[in-house]
Amino acid sequence: xxxLTQPPSxxxxxxxxxxxxxxxxxxxxxxxxxxxxxxxxPGKAPKLMIYEVTKRPSGVPDRFSGSKSGNTASLTVSGLQxxxxxxxxxxxxxxxxxxxxxxxKLAVL
Amino acid sequence: xxxxxxxxxxxxxxxxxxxxxxxxxxxSISSSYWWSWVRQPPGRGLEWIGEIYPGxxxxxNPSLKSRVTMSVDKSNNQFSLKLASATAADTAIYxxxxxxxxxxxxxxxxxxxxxxx
Numbered sequence: 591x592x593x594l595t596q597p598p599s600x601x602x603x604x605x606x607x608x609x610x611x612x613x614x615x616x617x618x619x620x621x622x623x624x625x626x627x628x629x630x631x632p633g634k635a636p637k638l639m640i641y642e643v644t645k646r647p648s649g650v651p652d653r654f655s656g657s658k659s660g661n662t663a664s665l666t667v668s669g670l671q672x673x674x675x676x677x678x679x680x681x682x683x684x685x686x687x688x689x690x691x692x693x694x695k696l697a698v699l
Numbered sequence: 700x701x702x703x704x705x706x707x708x709x710x711x712x713x714x715x716x717x718x719x720x721x722x723x724x725x726x727s728i729s730s731s732y733w734w735s736w737v738r739q740p741p742g743r744g745l746e747w748i749g750e751i752y753p754g755x756x757x758x759x760n761p762s763l764k765s766r767v768t769m770s771v772d773k774s775n776n777q778f779s780l781k782l783a784s785a786t787a788a789d790t791a792i793y794x795x796x797x798x799x800x801x802x803x804x805x806x807x808x809x810x811x812x813x814x815x816x
Contacts, residue, residue, distance in 0.1 A: 591761055593744070624801040628745070635794055635809055636737075636745065641802035679745050683801055686758045690737075693744040 594619065594680055594691035601697040607668040610694045612680030613661060620661035624683035627656055627665045630693075631676045639678075640665060670698050701726040703795050703807035711789075711814050717782040720772075721795030721807060728771055729753050733798035734778045736769065738791040739809075746791075750798060751778060785814045 595613040602608040612619065612627075619625055625643045628636035638647050640656035643663060653668045663682070667674055675698040680691040707719035721734070728734065735750035749759035751769040759767045768781040782789060790813050797805040 626802050628803075630745075635806040636803075637806075638802055638804045641800075641804075647802075647804055681745075681747070681803075687760060688735075688747040688750075690745040690747055 591618075591684055591687065591689050594682060594689055596678075596680060596691035596694045598692070599695045599697065601699055602667075602670045603699050604670050604672065606670050607666060608670060608696065609664050609666045610678055610680075610696070612663040612665070612682075612691045614663075614682055614689070615661055618682040618684040618689055619658065619663050621685070622683045623658070625656065625658060625663040626681045627654075627663075628679045628681065629674075629676045630679065636679065667696070672698050674698055701797055701805045703797065703805060705793060705795050705807045705810040707810060707812070709810070709812060711785050711812060712816060713786055713814055715785050715814075717780075717785045717789060717812055717814070719780045719793055719795075719810065719812070720777050721779070722775075722777045723797070724776070726797070728776045728778060729773055734771070735796045735798055735803065736780045737794045737796060737803075738789075739794070740788075740791045748780065748782075748793075787814050790814045 627640040630636045702724045704722045733750040736748040751757040757769045766783045771778045792809040794809045795807045
């Protein structure tokens, strides 16, 4: 299995929106509606932000939203805030196993 | 709220076996969830190692399958990871986690394991 493809970096100013893509194949992203997004601050464990493509766990701000089209999933962060600066990883079910993306470093300028 | 805590040696010799345990509190290891391991080499991305369902067959990352063994210890409410023939490439922070349906919402704090002579 190959890692999902994410852009290494993304950035935006406070209040703006930014979208991070996650490209896989029909064997993972395109084949299942089980894409998750994780936020990771330095030295911390990953935090689930989106699951099953579009769902938000309790406590996650509605500024975070997910979508999918074909083999590409996306995470959109609206109304950027300083605390959103972190690494973001997508993950997809791939039939009896899971695969992560390489991660995207989001900078809030 | 479930809590997970990794433990094990922080230093493993090359060709040795990396062994870690994840203690679960606030939930029963026998509940209907998958329990997983994820690792992260220093400064790099996350890699899924595998998952285990109590009473079922584990699923492993195909790239690690030949070296990985996961098990569940119901009496101590914990699960374990063994990674054989360790090399420097296995140096990473290892996280244990609970999979609630098709999502991983609960994570341990992680433990750094270094493979070095």
